[in-house]
Amino acid sequence: MRALTIDPSRPGTLGVTDVPDPEPAEDELLVDGLAVGICGTDREIAAGEYGTPPPGRDRLVLGHESLGRVREAPPGSGFDTGDLVVGVVRRPDPVPCGACAHGEFDMCRNGRYTEHGIKEVDGFASERWTIEADRAVRLDPVLSEAGVLLEPTSVVAKAWDQVDKVGGRAWFEPRTVLVTGAGPIGLLAALLGVQRGLDVHVLDRATGGPKPDLVRDLGATYHSEDVRTVSDAVQPGVVIEATGASQVVLDVLSATKAYGVTVLTGVTSAGRHLAFDVGAVNREIVLENDVIIGSVNANLGHYRAAADALARADLAWLGRLVSRRVPLERAPEAFEPHDGDVKVVVDLAR
Template identity: 55%
Template sequence: MRALVVRPGIPNSASIEEIEEPVPDSSSLLVETLAVGICGTDREIVGGSYGSPPAGQDYLVLGHESLGKVLYAPEGSGFYPGDLVVGIVRHPDPVPCGNCAVGEWDMCSNGLYTEHGIKQLHGFCSERFCIEPRYAVKIDPALHRVGVLVEPASVVAKAWEHIERIGKRARWNPRRVLVTGAGPIGLLAAMMGIQRGLDVHVFDIVTGGLKPVLVKEIGGTYHTGNLHDIGFKPDVVLECTGVGKLVFEVMQSIAPNGIVCLTGISSGKRLLEVDVTSLNRGMVLGNEVVFGTVNANRRHYKAAASSLAMADRAWLERLITRRVPFRRWAEALSRQPDDVKVVVDFTIE
């Protein structure tokens, strides 16, 4: 069968190649790939700066944002042919650490976890793949056009879960939320904030086009320009850009008892001059919390699927700004100005 493979560490080595057909054993699902989402991690792997192949192999099948249809399911697995499924990206480490042992592999403490399409496990950008039922999440058939958003939404579901758990340290009644960055993660974070009945504001450098429209369509407020001009101090910030200067700005801009969740991963090196003394004083006296989050476990995937099922389907479809046929995969990796989420679609030619 055909798969999009890369030689990790070798820039621009990605290509479609013939690899062995997956053969399910008595405890695995066989899944036909319908769509694979593309994100910055995929571009970094193709660029040679990231990724590692499975043991004993020199290539890695790309793709960690999946949507597929079950072709074969073992009896008693809870899955049936025709089910729509999403693959969970991270698998627990083999030791395992305390977190992995209880299914919290997104919080792995020894770094020995593996990840589909990223770290020592083949990804989902192949015509078919096998996966154990415990690493597959069944989703609503109505999400057949947008189910590929479950993986990025799972990252946001975890972020919101941890925000709410931290908020329980005291009486907490958040009203205003600021999301920085109107990419897929930021827009899904805004959507989940709206679903929670919060007053959601999104800040981005883009002044026109689709992103401001998408924010307004779900009832949010869109801001651009200078962060300090938004006119309020948010109770919650979800920082989704990884831009160093903006990270420090949001840490200085939250309300007392506020929570800042960092989801964006910074790249490159840039020195900033920061008044750490004032930042520290404000955080201590304001009982403020800053934390980072990455990845997701099964609970978060299920929460993400539920959130998407409740959302406006047409709005979700508009997040997917380009659907690229598998044979033209390189187009999906090339950024375009109006992109939000780009998908490799196996159902179109």
């Protein structure tokens, strides 16, 4: 069968290649691949920045934002042929840390987890794939093609879960959220904020293209000014940072009102040095009881919360997040930036 693979140690080796057909174990689903989303992580692996193939192999099958349909399911698995499913990305260490042992593998303490399409386990960018039944999440059939958004939605479902847990240390009733970045993660974070009944503001530097309309049609407010101007105007109780841009990250550290919670979800590249008044920011965080958290990955509970959120969303709006679809045979084209891109998807069934 065909799959999108790469030798992560050699930039420029991304390509569609032949790989062996998967053979499911007794506890695994056999799944027909429908689509995979392409994100910054995939592009960084393609650039040779990181990524590890399975032991004993040179090439890794990419794709961690999956969508597939069950072809075969073992008896008693809870799945049936034809179910729409997504595979959970992270797998805990076989000898897990305490967090992994309690199902919180997104909070792994020892770093010996593996991840589909990223670290030591093949991803889902292939015509067929297998997944343990307890590592698969069933989607509402109504989601259809929009189901490929589940994995990024799980990331922001976790971010909101962390907001609730941290805010719950004292009385906490935020009314306004500022999301920095109107890429897929930012837009999905805004979606969940709107579903919570919050006054949602999204900041992005784009002044044209689809992003402003996507935000407004969600019922949120779009901004293109700097962080300080927007935060001073809206006084957010929660900030979700989804750009990973160094200056934006620094700016949001002091962007909330008192007792604010800021969640950093964007991964910043090292090597850029900026002037930073640590004392002033530290003083504000301490005196206002603010909290800054980093959040990445998701566990099964977050995937299920994300599936519920997507099922409640406007399907037409979700469909507009997928701005470009590329067939598997031309999958490398999905890594080339185009004006107006929001979420680019590789169609595995074409």
